[in-house]
Amino acid sequence: MENGSRSHTGESQIISSDSSSRRGGWITFPFIIGAIMGLSLAVGGWLSNLIVFLIQEFNVKSIDAAQIANVVNGSSCFFPVIGAIIADSFFGPFLVISISSCISLLGIVFLALTTTFDSLKPQSCLIGSEICQPTSTLQYTILYTGIALASIGLGGTRFTLATMGANQLDKPKNQATFFNWYFIGIYFASTVALTVIVYIEDNVGFKWGFGLAVAGNVIGLVIFLSGTRFYHFNKPQGSPFVGLARVIVATTWKRNLPLSSESKDYCYYGHEGVTNRVATTPSRSFSFLNRAAQKAEGDIKPDGTIAKPWRLCTVQQVEDFKTLIRIMPLWSTTIFLSTPIGIQGSLTILQALTMDRHLGPHFQIPAGSVVAVILVSGIIFLALIDRLLCPMWKKLTGHFPTPLQRIGLGHVLNVFTMAVSALVESKRLKFSQDHPGATTVPMLALWLFPQLVLVGVGEAFHFPGQVSLYYQEFPSSLKSTATAMISLVIGIAFYLGTGLINLVQKVTRWLPDNINNGRLENVYWMLVVIGVVNFGYYLVCAKLYKYQNVQDTDADGSLESDKKCCFFFF
Structure with a gap:
């Protein structure tokens, strides 16, 4: 800008006065990506292994731990909607992200304290006995305060960062590219958390894993604040x-x-x-x-x-x-699309705890790490969809797949995933019955990988389709809220999943505390039926829906927002 003022002295005042409006652009990209990777590493460090943490450190029963994890996941997905509304209406994304990062940091520090000081957690249960020291009020207070603060902090950062990053760019094509790399960052950081940090928690100690989560949060916050001078700030215009x-x-x-x-x-x-x-x-x-x-x-x-x-x-x-009003029926169909995924995520960890997780004589896969297969398969198939399947679709049909078509494919894959999960669980249960009394079923946990791969493939279709649809169709004053709508869906799905599991426990014997004595495969078949009915509902809604904001069409009539086939979303 100084060079410009030397060569064009008559424009120096204009350049100076417009300097704030010239902020933004791709120069902000490294700061946004660095922030989301650091914060995602922190979230994965405490949330991905929460079930095992509750069982091992606080003597919580397995099904109860899964239910608590579902509630926490649901709450973590509701808070982003509140954060988005506050950002859109009052303070703007930057301030919401900054404050929420500090709240998240405080919550993870509380959790780290429970693993560092023995007085803040109950003693371990005696081996071979169900007699355990009860957890005190103080211990529960520190635990749930940490979880609540970390969840609130997550709510104000992840999806608000998505909107802030998109706001730095003007063209839809650049925004699509940003979403691609933005969510690649989330997938990559989450994969590291699910593998490296969870392995450290299982084999070295939770205090080291939570300590790494604290470090990740600090790094993410510092990187985000370092880009302050480059950001373009959108002024909120009231709710x-x-x-x-x-x-x-x-x-x-x-x-x-x-x-x-x-x-x-x-x-x-x-x-x-x-x-x-x-x-x-x-x-x-x-x-x-x-x-x-x-x-x-x-x-x-x-x-x-x-x-x-x-x-x-x-x-x-x-x-x-x-x-x-027009988009709400479509939005509602995605609730029961995400509910089975939420239920499967927690139950898969319980399955893995009962299976042989060894890879060779000296390495054992942490139970909380098996869901990393979803992220890895998601990354691979997002790349394949973007570079191979979408161009093939364009050659065959003359246009790229629409958001509604991508979501529909996600519905189909979701039903197929639950069917595969039921078949695998039937085989695991047979091994368990053939070896009564064994603490570990002689069946490799690798059998769980196909169903997890299918989850990742399904997410590669329906999550990008959803974020594309909402960002395209929502009013311009609700762009932060639009990106948080997926989070709201997931949050409701986790709560519905928790209620559904409670209902199953009350009216059936499918889910005892020891799943080897239950019929978990029946739960998966129930989810298959729910998925089929929901897919039929989706087809009706999609048939009746008409795109409202069809803009920037190209010569062949395809949407500009569809030129980039996929938005990455997790």
């Missing part, structure tokens, strides 16, 4: 949800107002809730909502502004509300 709420109130208030077909009778401008996009005429779908933007006596001041915002909205606010 977009207030504008959406006004649509409901105004529609109710004017429910008896006759609808007008004249465009001049509707409000298009007027207060801070107006988004960057400007709707020209109200659409005919959900026409009863158009009353919220229809002008009535006393709604407009003499200067042309809105007199009572809760009685008159803009057409754009109404159209944004309609967009959310």
Whole structure:
């Protein structure tokens, strides 16, 4: 910029005054990627092995530990929605990410303390006995405070970082490329956590593993703050949800107002809730909502502004509300798409604990590390889809697969995954029955890999499809919320999974504390049935849905957002 002022002295003041607006671009990429990798390493260090940690360090029963892990995973996925709303509405992504990283750091430090000081955890159970020292109130307080703070911190960082990174770039193609590398960073860091850190926790000690998680959080926070001078900061314009709420109130208030077909009778401008996009005429779908933007006596001041915002909205606010209504049925189908995955993740770890995890005479795979197969297969198949399958699809059909098609393939693979899981569990249970009393079933844990690979392949289809759909279709004022919608789905899915497991335990004998005495394969077959029904529901919703924000089409009619076939998402 100094060189520019020497050669163009007449423009120096303009350059100076616009310096803040010229921030952003690819120079911010290393800081965003470095931050997400450090923070993902920290999250993986404490969350991925939580079931084993609770069983070994706090004497929690296996099914209870799996249920606790599901609740924690669910909470960790709900908090990003809150973080996104706060970032969109009040403080902006940068401040939310900075504060949340500090909260996450404090929570992991609490967890590290429970592994460092013997007074903060109960004594181990006697070998061969179920008699264990009860956990004290103080010990539970430190444990759950650490988990809560770490979950809240996660909520304010991961998905808000995704939006902040995309905000640094202007072109959809560059944003797509950013999402690719951004989530490659998440997958890579999570894989390291699931393998290296979990191995250290199982073989050296949880205090060393949690210590590495603390270090990862600190490194991620430092890298993120180091890029402050380069970031472009979007100013929040107040809560977009207030504008959406006004649509409901105004529609109710004017429910008896006759609808007008004249465009001049509707409000298009007027207060801070107006988004960057400007709707020209109200659409005919959900026409009863158009009353919220229809002008009535006393709604407009003499200067042309809105007199009572809760009685008159803009057409754009109404159209944004309609967009959310249209996409909600599709969004709801992804809840039962993610529920089986959440249930399978925790139950697979319990299966691995009962199986032979040795690779050679001296190395044993940590039970918490087996789910790393999902990440590895996800990375491989995301690359294959992006470089091989999508171009092949384009040659055969003339266009790239749409987000809805990608999500549909994810549904099919999800059903197939649960069927394979049921067959593998039937074989594991047969080995267990053939060797009664054995603490370890003489069956290699490698048998679990095919179902985990299928999970990764399915995620490579439906997660990118979901983030592409929401980011493309959501109103511009809700972009942070759009990227967090996947997190909300996963959070609800974990809670539903927890409730479903509780229901199964109450009405059946399929899930005792010792799964060798149960019928876990029946749980998987139940999930197959749920998946088939949900896929049918999805097909109906997808058939009825019409894309709302089809922009920047190329010569062959394909969406600009589809030119990059895949968004990586975890």
